[in-house]
Amino acid sequence: MRLKRFIAVGAVLTCSTLLWGCGNGTANNASQQQNDTVRSESWSDPKRLEASHLEALERMEKDHIHRMVSLSASTDGDKVITTLERSSQKLEEMRPLAEMLQHEGHPALLQRIQDMSGDIQSSKSVIAEMKNLPQDGKIKIQSENSDSLHHISSFRDYHQYIQGQVQSLDGKSTQMSH
Template identity: 85%
Template sequence: MRLKSIIAVGTVLTCSTLLWGCGNANMNHASQQKDTVQTESWSDPKRLEASHLEALERMEKDHIHRMVSLNASMDEDKVMTTLERSTQKLEEMRPLAEMLQHEGHPTLLQRIQEMAGDIQGSKQVVAEMKKLPQDGKIKIQSENSDSLHHISSFRDYHQYMQEKIQTLNKAKSATH
């Protein structure tokens, strides 16, 4: 009876150790695989650039969505804050973009520079709007909500704002 108990306990311990060892080996394998994937993405600049370009596009769409839902003359501070936030996010990505350019992948840096220029242009237009009399309001959101469906990038937004400010300026100079 005593021998059977020892064998039973030994068997349970052996099985437990084997199971624990297998589980641990799988966990180690999974973490090694994860590290390998991460290392591969860092060592593959083209993949890294593509993923950041995708992230940039998502960020742009998100910020554009916020801006077009605001009335530029009534909510100029919110528009400016959103534009500032966009600039900040672009600047956070710039060091990586410069590194990728150095490795022969300039697309991300070029895209960041284009977007930064468009954002800067929009900031200047919104600042100009502050100088105009409040009766010439530029209402970006419209009763017809789909009128802004064509604005999908900082460039589109900047062009839209410039057209609106030019129209306002012409109307202002015609009255004087």
């Protein structure tokens, strides 16, 4: 008797799992069709599509900058590099769409991606340079006085700020060696 009950419960569980799996697949297909519809509607207005992606890029940049300025480039250089690499990855994911939009006569997104990529590469170079300098006067990017960080809102600002820090440290180490 018990065996029959177990078999019955097992059969019910198996059926419901299969049904749930099928239902889930159907839901996924429906959402996929919806996404395709949204995509095809968006393509009918490439200017709007470009604007929404430019906005998304700006949000991503602000978010990643916020993470970087809360670190010290000298002591947390690896974490900063990781954040910069994630930013590069996000840009590369958007590049194919930007190239398609450029063919449609909307080059702003691709231009923005190229500018940001250049600024990210510059930041990486500066941090690599920073690692090679003596660490006597540790450069705290986030210090007691974080007012100087409030103007940093883009990868370019970040790169220029770090470059200034490296030059001041480089100047100090040159003076020390005389």
